[in-house]
Amino acid sequence: MIRKQVVLxxxxxxxxxxxxxxxxxxxxxxxxxxxxxxxxFMVALGGGVIRDLLIGATPPSAMRDWRYPALAFAxxxxxxxxxxxxxxxxxxxxxxxxxxxxxxxxxxxxEKALDFGINPFIAMLMGAMTGCGGGVMRDILxxxxxxxxxxxxxxxxxxxxxxxxxxxxxxxxxPAVAAVxxxxxxxxxxxxxxxxxxxxxxxxx
Amino acid sequence: MIRKQVVLxxxxxxxxxxxxxxxxxxxxxxxxxxxxxxxxFMVALGGGVIRDLLIGATPPSAMRDWRYPALAFAxxxxxxxxxxxxxxxxxxxxxxxxxxxxxxxxxxxxEKALDFGINPFIAMLMGAMTGCGGGVMRDILxxxxxxxxxxxxxxxxxxxxxxxxxxxxxxxxxPAVAAVxxxxxxxxxxxxxxxxxxxxxxxxx
Amino acid sequence: MIRKQVVLxxxxxxxxxxxxxxxxxxxxxxxxxxxxxxxxFMVALGGGVIRDLLIGATPPSAMRDWRYPALAFAxxxxxxxxxxxxxxxxxxxxxxxxxxxxxxxxxxxxEKALDFGINPFIAMLMGAMTGCGGGVMRDILxxxxxxxxxxxxxxxxxxxxxxxxxxxxxxxxxPAVAAVxxxxxxxxxxxxxxxxxxxxxxxxx
Numbered sequence: 001m002i003r004k005q006v007v008l009x010x011x012x013x014x015x016x017x018x019x020x021x022x023x024x025x026x027x028x029x030x031x032x033x034x035x036x037x038x039x040x041f042m043v044a045l046g047g048g049v050i051r052d053l054l055i056g057a058t059p060p061s062a063m064r065d066w067r068y069p070a071l072a073f074a075x076x077x078x079x080x081x082x083x084x085x086x087x088x089x090x091x092x093x094x095x096x097x098x099x100x101x102x103x104x105x106x107x108x109x110x111e112k113a114l115d116f117g118i119n120p121f122i123a124m125l126m127g128a129m130t131g132c133g134g135g136v137m138r139d140i141l142x143x144x145x146x147x148x149x150x151x152x153x154x155x156x157x158x159x160x161x162x163x164x165x166x167x168x169x170x171x172x173x174x175p176a177v178a179a180v181x182x183x184x185x186x187x188x189x190x191x192x193x194x195x196x197x198x199x200x201x202x203x204x205x
Numbered sequence: 206m207i208r209k210q211v212v213l214x215x216x217x218x219x220x221x222x223x224x225x226x227x228x229x230x231x232x233x234x235x236x237x238x239x240x241x242x243x244x245x246f247m248v249a250l251g252g253g254v255i256r257d258l259l260i261g262a263t264p265p266s267a268m269r270d271w272r273y274p275a276l277a278f279a280x281x282x283x284x285x286x287x288x289x290x291x292x293x294x295x296x297x298x299x300x301x302x303x304x305x306x307x308x309x310x311x312x313x314x315x316e317k318a319l320d321f322g323i324n325p326f327i328a329m330l331m332g333a334m335t336g337c338g339g340g341v342m343r344d345i346l347x348x349x350x351x352x353x354x355x356x357x358x359x360x361x362x363x364x365x366x367x368x369x370x371x372x373x374x375x376x377x378x379x380p381a382v383a384a385v386x387x388x389x390x391x392x393x394x395x396x397x398x399x400x401x402x403x404x405x406x407x408x409x410x
Numbered sequence: 411m412i413r414k415q416v417v418l419x420x421x422x423x424x425x426x427x428x429x430x431x432x433x434x435x436x437x438x439x440x441x442x443x444x445x446x447x448x449x450x451f452m453v454a455l456g457g458g459v460i461r462d463l464l465i466g467a468t469p470p471s472a473m474r475d476w477r478y479p480a481l482a483f484a485x486x487x488x489x490x491x492x493x494x495x496x497x498x499x500x501x502x503x504x505x506x507x508x509x510x511x512x513x514x515x516x517x518x519x520x521e522k523a524l525d526f527g528i529n530p531f532i533a534m535l536m537g538a539m540t541g542c543g544g545g546v547m548r549d550i551l552x553x554x555x556x557x558x559x560x561x562x563x564x565x566x567x568x569x570x571x572x573x574x575x576x577x578x579x580x581x582x583x584x585p586a587v588a589a590v591x592x593x594x595x596x597x598x599x600x601x602x603x604x605x606x607x608x609x610x611x612x613x614x615x
Contacts, residue, residue, distance in 0.1 A: 035354030063324075141350065238610040258463060271532055
């Protein structure tokens with residue numbers, strides 16, 4: 001019971017963090033209020049919506065529970081109204097919250113895919129998709145190449161966290177333990193990559 | 206019986222109007238004949254397809270009834286062939302037809318979502334998605350930021366029209382009355398916004 | 411039995427060819443290793459995933475059989491590692507393999523749609539979508555107008571091949587014969603178009 005509430009609280013917190021990021025990206029790109037709200041929704045819930053469509057969990061959970069879109073819109077609206085104050089938030093805090101949101105979504109996405117009987121390898125991909133899909137949709141809507149495909153250890157961290165969940169469950173870990181381990185691995189790898197400037201290899205053009 | 210035929214006729218008319226707009230955008234962007242047909246399809250039917258995927262109405266109705274894609278392609282082809290004549294169509298007529306199509310799709314989209322048992326708040330979003338989704342897909346395919354996110358009272362008009370439908374039904378209006386009211390509100394707001402140059406707020410970059 | 415193995419082998423070969431093309435496009439666009447793998451997946455499997463979502467075959471087959479994504483990722487990784495050697499592959503070979511992959515996917519896509527009870531006209535569109543959808547997603551992710559909408563006889567060849575399959579079955583051809591005919595028509599049209607520089611009509615801007 002308590003665990004369920006922890007999961008719900010974490011999920012709502014992750015939605016808020018990602019919605020704020022979507023709103024900030026929309027404001028920087030010069031979108032109007034509607035564009036800000038749409039990007040809040042997309043970044044917060046887009047990855048989960050695509051995951052649900054792909055694993056056959058339709059309608060997607062964001063379409064079934066009005067609280068998620070309402071929360072994303074509310075977070076986007078507050079970001080729009082308090083934009084100047086938001087700029088005072090330290091970058092490190094934003095990066096940390098984003099890494100936590102990524103880890104949370106990656107773990108939750110992999111778990112949901114497994115619960116729907118999806119093959120473990122695909123479940124790992126679905127975890128990464130849940131964590132990164134919203135950001136990819138943000139970049140597509142802003143007509144630019146998705147950041148996550150170009151640079152940074154971001155999707156890779158989500159993949160590794162989801163992998164830990166999948167492998168942990170396979171090895172018989174209690175689900176809660178596998179989830180916490182996956183969260184830690186994803187979060188730690190993402191923070192270390194930011195700290196040390198790690199990048200994936202890329203071929204010189 | 207008569208009402209059903211009115212709805213069908215309106216739906217087909219909206220499809221034609223949006224398909225012509227898609228074709229015009231494709232021609233202006235220098236696409237070839239295939240690109241023109243694809244954009245006709247996307248603008249006319251893309252919003253409804255995404256709505257159907259999201260509310261779990263699969264296969265989407267545009268995949269089940271060949272007349273809708275055939276009509277969209279035919280409208281695109283005619284637009285391609287008669288492009289010079291099309292340019293003589295007054296802008297005001299195009300704007301009016303577009304506003305009518307938007308209102309129609311927003312109302313129909315909200316109604317269909319409600320019929321599928323979707324929560325009223327989400328149904329409102331689905332109405333706006335039905336009205337604007339095709340235009341968003343057009344802009345994504347043309348590699349530019351969706352117009353609807355940047356400027357104009359367009360998606361907002363669709364949202365408000367869909368909201369009237371949802372609230373009207375909740376308050377016990379007969380569905381036809383709610384639909385007509387929603388149509389009028391969306392259409393009137395869109396036309397007034399064009400007329401008076403209304404815009405949503407936007408933060409200075 | 412033998413036919414089933416031929417179909418499987420062809421399907422896997424088409425996946426590899428398209429994955430290599432996705433990887434090459436990603437490398438040229440300066441994406442990192444993760445971006446290369448994502449584009450390999452998208453080009454190889456994206457068209458089929460969208461087709462499956464549209465015809466209601468969820469979860470899409472690429473989500474149900476881990477061998478397809480694994481193969482696409484492996485092909486992308488090998489392309490990344492052997493990029494210099496890949497550049498020595500003659501263009502004509504690449505074009506030929508691509509045309510064969512296109513023809514294969516167009517035929518298989520139309521067949522699957524028919525098997526799911528989709529209307530023949532829509533099944534034809536689904537064949538073209540299976541062949542071209544991955545390339546469209548590649549171009550969307552690279553923030554450029556999909557090549558297939560702008561120039562070349564490419565989607566049109568896929569459409570025609572899928573059309574032959576659909577019409578052939580209608581006329582009572584054995585499925586294998588219809589498939590082979592559709593393959594030949596699509597492949598031949600595509601190769602001829604490349605050879606002779608055929609283009610669809612386009613209106614002068």
